[in-house]
Amino acid sequence: MLIFKLAWRNIWRNKKRSLVTLGLCTICTVFLIWFEAFNDGSHQKMIRDVVEMYPGYIQIQEKGYFDRPSYDHLLTNVSTIKQQLKAIDGIHAKSVRFEAPSLFSSKDVSYGGLLIGIEPENEAKISRLKKALVTGRFITSSDTDGVYMGVDLAKKLHVSLGDSFVFMSSAIDRSMAADTLTVKGLFESNLFDSDIQFVFVNKSFMDDIFLVNNMASYLVVKPTNTAESLVLAETLTSLFNDTTIEVLSWRHLLSSFVQFVEMDEAMGRMAIVIVVLVVFFVIMIFNFISIYNRTKEVGMMRAMGTSDWQIIGVLSLESLIMTMMSIIFGVCGGSWLAIYFETNPLEIKLSEDVLEMYHQFGMLDFSIPTRFSLDAIIFGVIIIIVINVLAIIFPIWKTLQLKPRQALQGNS
Numbered sequence: 001m002l003i004f005k006l007a008w009r010n011i012w013r014n015k016k017r018s019l020v021t022l023g024l025c026t027i028c029t030v031f032l033i034w035f036e037a038f039n040d041g042s043h044q045k046m047i048r049d050v051v052e053m054y055p056g057y058i059q060i061q062e063k064g065y066f067d068r069p070s071y072d073h074l075l076t077n078v079s080t081i082k083q084q085l086k087a088i089d090g091i092h093a094k095s096v097r098f099e100a101p102s103l104f105s106s107k108d109v110s111y112g113g114l115l116i117g118i119e120p121e122n123e124a125k126i127s128r129l130k131k132a133l134v135t136g137r138f139i140t141s142s143d144t145d146g147v148y149m150g151v152d153l154a155k156k157l158h159v160s161l162g163d164s165f166v167f168m169s170s171a172i173d174r175s176m177a178a179d180t181l182t183v184k185g186l187f188e189s190n191l192f193d194s195d196i197q198f199v200f201v202n203k204s205f206m207d208d209i210f211l212v213n214n215m216a217s218y219l220v221v222k223p224t225n226t227a228e229s230l231v232l233a234e235t236l237t238s239l240f241n242d243t244t245i246e247v248l249s250w251r252h253l254l255s256s257f258v259q260f261v262e263m264d265e266a267m268g269r270m271a272i273v274i275v276v277l278v279v280f281f282v283i284m285i286f287n288f289i290s291i292y293n294r295t296k297e298v299g300m301m302r303a304m305g306t307s308d309w310q311i312i313g314v315l316s317l318e319s320l321i322m323t324m325m326s327i328i329f330g331v332c333g334g335s336w337l338a339i340y341f342e343t344n345p346l347e348i349k350l351s352e353d354v355l356e357m358y359h360q361f362g363m364l365d366f367s368i369p370t371r372f373s374l375d376a377i378i379f380g381v382i383i384i385i386v387i388n389v390l391a392i393i394f395p396i397w398k399t400l401q402l403k404p405r406q407a408l409q410g411n412s
Contacts, residue, residue, distance in 0.1 A: 004317060011318055017290055021322050022329075024286060025384060028279045029330020030337065033380035034370065035275065037338035038346075039268045041371035043261060048226070050257055051250045052128045053191045054198075056220035057229040058236065059253060063246045065218060066253075069099065071172045075216045075245070084239060085221070090232050092224040095122035096216035098206055100177070102169040104199065106157040113153055113196070115167055117203035117212075126222040129187060129200070136161045136185030144205055146184035150195035154186050161186070167199070171210045179209060276383055284391035291315060291395040315396050323388045327381055334380055338372040345369035 011018045051057055060081065065073035075081065078096055085094055098117035103110055120139050124130045129148070130138040139148045159165050164182050171177045181201065188195055207213040223232045233249040240247060251258050345367035 008321065010314065011321060018322065021286065021290065022326055024283065025323060025326030025388065026329040026333065028283070028387070029326055029380050029384045030333040031275070032279075032383050033331065033334025033376050034337045034341075035272065036376040036379045037334075037370040037372055038341070038368070039265075039272070040373065040376065041342065042368045043265060043268075044371050045368060046261060046264070047250075049128075050191070050254065052126075053132070053189050054127055054129060054194060055250060055253050056126055057223055057226060057250050058221040058233050059218045059248045060221065060236065060240070061218040061246055061248060063244050066246075066248060069217065074098075074172070074212070075218060076214070078214050078216050078219065081219060081245070085236075088232075088235060088239065090224050090228065090235075092222045093122060093125035094219060094221045095119045095126050096203060096219050097123075098203055098210065098212050098215070099217045100169045100206070100210060102167045102199070104153070104157055104165055104167050104181075106159050106163070106165040108158050109156065111153065111156045114198055115169060115206070116198060116200050117206035117210075118200050119203055123200075126220050129189065132187040132189045134186045134188050136183070139184050139200060139202060141202065141204070143184060143202055145179065145181050146201070147181045148185045148187060148200040149183060150198050151186045151188045152196035153199065154183065156196065159183055169210070171212075172215070173211055177209045276387065280387045280391060283387055284394065287319070287391050288395040288398070291392075312396055316392065319388055319392045323385060327384060330384065331377055331381065335372065335377065338370045338376060341370040342372050343369075 060075070062073040062075050075096075082094065085091060096119060100115045100117075102113060102115040104113055104115075105111075120141050120143075124138065134151055136148075139146050154160060157165055161183055164180050166178065166180055168176070168178045181199070203216075221232070221236070223229045230249050230251070233247050236247040346369075347367050
């Protein structure tokens with residue numbers, strides 16, 4: 001108790017020094033919490049933008065379809081699979097898709113692409129295709145030959161809203177499949193080559209032409225809690241374990257994107273390491289100056305018979321008190337900043353080359369929100385505690401190397 005009183009009195013004996021130390025540690029805590037929240041938020045947005053644009057969090061496929069997408073690996077008895085999924089908790093929505101490589105022809109030109117049969121109402125729940133609308137409207141279940149296509153493909157075919165064009169493909173029995181389609185809406189997703197390849201139409205329209213009633217290329221599942229998508233994927237894998245069906249999470253479906261995210265996370269961690277090192281040396285130098293300016297005080301204490309451990313206890317307790325105070329203020333400030341920028345995202349301006357790279361992965365905008373979480377607070381608190389503990393070791397050790405006479409004279 002005596003040591004605590006002595007430490008507390010020493011802190012406020014030099015208010016200017018204490019306030020500077022408190023301010024420095026508080027700012028560092030605020031920055032570390034915000035920086036971690038920013039990193040987490042930017043990665044979560046990146047993943048959300050790409051996964052929800054088209055691929056989806058989870059796909060249920062026939063084994064072999066992912067490696068060789070063809071009519072030989074189609075899902076059958078889709079209605080039975082949907083019925084099985086009703087018994088699984090944590091599923092927000094599900095929708096089937098049927099993909100068929102096709103040749104699209106207008107009056108002037110022909111171009112290859114992918115005709116995709118979807119369930120419009122369900123598709124709007126699992127992807128952001130509807131939100132990528134540029135002009136016109138998203139197709140509905142009442143549309144028959146109406147399509148929703150990429151703007152780049154529409155330019156290639158020289159078609160616009162209300163125009164018609166022909167598609168040619170093959171049904172699952174290898175017979176000719178062809179009909180006329182009408183443009184209802186145009187989208188721009190920026191996801192790889194989807195804008196120049198994808199044409200979406202009602203799955204019911206394709207059922208008769210392609211002979212795929214109750215069949216699909218795959219089924220997309222969106223979890224209620226997207227953060228638990230990998231857990232749900234494991235649950236679904238267990239459900240279909242004894243069948244020819246496989247369940248793939250977004251990490252498997254988008255392996256190249258996952259590598260990109262991991263590289264971005266690694267760069268973020270390197271930035272944090274650099275920031276932590278800078279903060280560490282700043283605090284250590286400031287502690288060194290503060291403690292070294294008190295060499296006469298330390299010399300007096302040692303001359304009076306105070307043991308080294310008691311001196312270490314007083315100086316360490318001073319640092320601990322200042323650290324705890326800075327953590328309290330820092331957590332409040334860092335949490336406020338993280339919450340503020342979570343609802344008011346930062347607008348990031350990037351060069352055209354960098355923009356193009358991110359656009360290929362489907363990022364529509366560069367408003368980056370932070371993600372306030374307990375992990376960000378814990379990260380900031382732990383780092384600032386470790387920094388303060390390490391930063392005070394050398395100054396205390398260096399001061400205790402002085403003899404009482406040297407310390408009283410203020411000699412180094």
